[in-house]
Amino acid sequence: MVVERDIRLFFQYKFLIILRAIWFVSQIVLFGLIASRMINVREVPDYFRYYVSGLSIMTLYSAAIFIGFDIYEEAEHGVFEYLLSLPVSRRQLVLGRSIGGGLRSFIYVGPLIAASLFVIGAVNPLNFLVALFALFLFSFGVSGMSITIAVMIKSSDRFDILMGVLDALIVRLSTAMYPLAVVQAANPLYGGVANFNPVSYAADLFRWGTGIESTYFTLANPLLPLLGIIAFFAIFTFVGVTIYDRRIEGGGWQ
């Protein structure tokens, strides 16, 4: 029920959804197309397809973050008290919100992922199912992270800033926009962060699932990024739940 409520809420932001779709399409047809012309084919043979697949992950990430903003809206309008008064355990509530946040972002990014699959033009059914499962966990993890941070930081302005900075770092220091080898060549520190980054894991698995990864690199063991994503999901969903639980019981969200 909590999941259903969060999904319905999300679709009330119809203009925001349109905006994201505009952003996605313009990134592909304007930036992706032109930027792919200036990339050295020896480094990335087909940057356009590489970029489009990475863009799907970046969009999924930013959609899953959105649940944190709902938390502030609810705190501001007193809806939080209502949710806490429902005959649902705190753990169910938090887990429901985290899954709801992840699921709705997945539903929303679904058509965009389908569009990017069409552009990429490669589907490897079995691998793709595994990748899809990983992306599910990734989006739940990101929602859990967003909820945890939203509850820990009281000001929505500060949350907005932090998420912006985090977005800038976590996305740019990942393999969403460029292969790991290039990041490592540019700066070993950047490469180190990109190597331990859930966005990289999700992007790499998605490319592995769609079968286009072999064009740029060969994922030696898809199990490693998969385990990385499971760990990310576990930390921010289950550990996050505990923090959330303590905060709301103590009225820390007020």
Next chain:
Amino acid sequence: MPSIIQISNLTKKFGNIVAVDHLDLEVEDGEILGLLGPNGAGKTTTILMLATVIRPTEGTATVGGFDIRKNPEKVRELFGIVFQEPKMLWVSTPWDIVNWHAKVCGLSTEERKRRVKEVLESLDMWEHRRKNVHALSGGMRKRVELAKVLVQRPKIAIVDEPTAQIDVVGKHRVWNMLRRLRDEGSTLILATNELYEADELSDRVAIMHRGKLLVCDTPKTLKDSIVGGDIVEIQLENDASAKIVEELKNFKEVVNILQVKPCILRLYLNKVEEVVPKIMNTLVKKNVPVTSIHMSEPSLDDVFAHYTGLTIEEAQKSGE
């Protein structure tokens, strides 16, 4: 007293909705004119047109000799407005809001500092002057809104629901401040739907309903003008039937009957001492049990009811 504002044929339409309907009204220099009416009566729209914030669809007004259509800049120099909903961005602080307003209104640095401190202190807002607006309560925001005009001391002050969200003690303090503003030479237009406030503060009251002006005079004259100057409110045990209402109307002393609630009848009548026993006898004979009976002087609500057939509360509901 000469008129400082002359409104003639002022009309505002929003699409098919007529918010203000051919309004004619004069405001005298140095008075407090109460603009009384339920929500949606057209008070705020009238105010916004006078202050040249929105354009009239038809008609015009002169303010201090300046036409609101031809010389809006000159008109704005004469006005100061306390808006119904405080108009401020939530990232601002009370001190910044009031100080900046005083600056725009041309107060010298020294005068500005003195007045801002004085007014914020008198409104109990000095301690909160550095807080962001979003951290203030609704009543505090309203006080900041009021402070702008108190600091400005404009030639004409418009105050729209000045005591909304302010507690009872605060209300009396605000009323005294508005009276002082009038005594210092400002003309005040007080838009309100609070009867007691209008009665207490206004030199004259203009009653508006559905965009039209119903009547305008001093509160006393308005109340005295009601034929059947005595009011008796009878609460019955059960709902009053149409038959019993008709029966009571047959008394020649009864001028009008308003069914305030299904079981409450408000009778406007003459010779209260003679007629009340007769009414009670009739009710007993007809086997209509009475719970309570209350006699009173007419209020502005009765004046409003006299002209519209509705109490302000009812008009408010029908307006919503």
Next chain:
Amino acid sequence: MKAIMHIVEHDLRNFFRYKWWLVGLISMNLADLFIMAIVYNYMVSSAVIAQYDTYFKFFAPGLTVTGLFASAFMIGREINMERRREVHHYMLSLPMTRMELAIGRVLSGGIRGMIYMSPLLLTCFVFLGFPTVWELLVILIVLFLMALGISGLSIAIAVSTASLEKFITARGLVYYTLFFCSSVFYPLSLIQQLGAEGKFPAPLVILAEVNPLSSASDMIRSFLLPDLPAFSYTSILNVVVFSAIFILSAAFAYIKILER
């Protein structure tokens, strides 16, 4: 004049109230420069970027211009918020002419853009080299003109859109079209080449050519980077026309729409 200054003061004060938000925004811009641009250095074809030395050097001026664009656009968000909370009734009731109010708001939007952009421009100078006094003057004048145009554009959009969602959507559309159809991220020659090959729509190629963001970015590049063809001052005309159109639109929209 005094009234205009009061409006500018009002808007600047509000601007600095969002100081942490601005710090966050600048750090995001710098992440673009110091992470994305540096990584791109390693995969951008040298044939495309050779005349600029590195992608970092190419991108820094473009990023400065986009920073200016985003911050000058912020005034529109505030005016839209004022409209939704009916604060514009208060602004319109102030003792000043509508023209003074409109000019004050456009001007403050422009000044805010310049303030925000200055650390980005300074970063540009530090890494690309300092311009001569004359060049610096030209850069500042052109960027300020552009900031005024952006501020006007955002105000025109803000007063014509009733809800924040609609404003944000319209803003997004303007941002992405103007950012991506410009020489901010890639050289103009690349877009023209794609257009000539029929792989990029001709109207968007024209948009990229007349886009003030392209003119401003290329102007800074030509002043700061050696061996680039001399900057054609006629391209400043793009910025002037853009500013004139949107300053007038803002004044017209502000006066006509809000007073309705």
